[in-house]
Amino acid sequence: MTLKSALLASAIALTPMAAMAELTIGFSQIGSESGWRAAETTVTKQESERRGINLKFADAQQKQENQIKALRTFIAQGVDAILIAPVVATGWDEVLEEAKDSDIPVILLDRTVDAPDELYLTAVTSDLVHEGKVAGEWLATEMAGDDCRIVELQGTTGSSPAIDRKNGFEQGIAGHDNLEIVRSQTGDFTRSLGKTVMESFLKAEGGENICALYAHNDDMAVGAIQAIKEAGLAPGVDIKIVAIDAVPDAHLAIANGEMNATIELTPNMAGPALDALEAYLANGAVPPKWIQTESKLFTTADDNAAIYEVKKGLGY
Structure with missing residues (x-):
């Protein structure tokens, strides 16, 4: 496997196309505080477009109140599901209850929350x-x-x-x-x-x-x-x-x-999240509460100059 194909597999691995067309999903992103965060946003948009999903994107600018407002807007719009990268861990119970009462599954991306796990479908994060x-x-x-x-x-x-x-x-x-x-x-x-x-x-x-x-x-x-x-x-x-x-x-x-x-930390949280959502919506398959992504240590022993060029080309 070439360096580019290996990184592609770990960073924005293409998952099987599925019958996700006609779905509307809300995505509440923390903001763009880092290069990694921008890459996660890019990959999520790419995965959604590739699957024919109508993605409604909301940038919270690092403020929890903006994320809560966005979730309530998504709920009012009757989206099919919500993806959220929560800015902090606490303070989500009420709005997640509102999503559950509206039968809208919520998937956490790259961060977890201190809330009962029945309030969200799954969390896709690293350890x-x-x-x-x-x-x-x-x-x-x-x-x-x-x-x-x-x-x-x-x-x-x-x-x-x-x-x-x-x-x-x-x-x-x-x-x-x-x-x-x-x-x-x-x-x-x-x-x-x-x-x-x-x-x-x-x-x-x-x-x-x-x-x-x-x-x-x-x-x-x-x-x-x-x-x-x-x-x-x-x-x-x-x-x-x-x-x-x-x-x-x-x-x-x-x-x-x-x-x-x-x-x-791979920016491709959306691929596993949308796979889990697809199975859930198609046949009621309930995913595990935690879908773990892979982590890897890079040091001076690696060809970092080559990795830099490849990752820049992948949309980081």
Whole structure:
């Protein structure tokens, strides 16, 4: 299998065409805070178009109130189903009850919610805790007994990726007394805030006293790389960097020696979600409550320059 075909299979794998024509589905997207988020939106639109689905798209601009308003609009319009990437984990019970009362199945994409699972059909996500644990274990191996003071860029406060990726990372470094998280603050999953918060970390700790950065997504890491360079340090060398998503710019940073590792989160949540929805609407087949997508660790050992080019061509 070629590199391009392998990545195509994991990123926007084509699923069998099905009798999904005439369906209208609402999609409430968090926003466009990252390159990965933009890729998820693109892939969801492509999957819907390929299947003949009428997709109603709503950009929440990182605000839960906008998502709740969008869901209620979809319900009033009588859509056949709703896809939602929830901005935070709590506060969904009431609107999900409204969808259930209207017999509209809801599928969660890439994030989960703290609500009774009978209120949604299924959740298509990666194992967010596992992603963070892989990052922590990679750093523990990389440092191999050397003392390492770590700064952490967290995702959006209250979101399931921020909660789970933090917990997973802490599991990954548990038992390694040489590793210590000395600063942890939200960068809201954005490149600009990742840069700003990293600047504050460097000012507070001194760049020479920071061994590694763990970022809950690549966009924050890329912003932090700029801050590290502006501080006169070499990212990836003076400060080790591991993050999550495996977007093209992360592969480019690794290829350039400015980042050390990233864990892939596929943007193709829509393919498995629509497959599950198709089966449910066709014959009542109830999917499992969690459909897990695959994650993969990329390091300097991989051909990141080639991966960058392929992923850019896939619409990231």
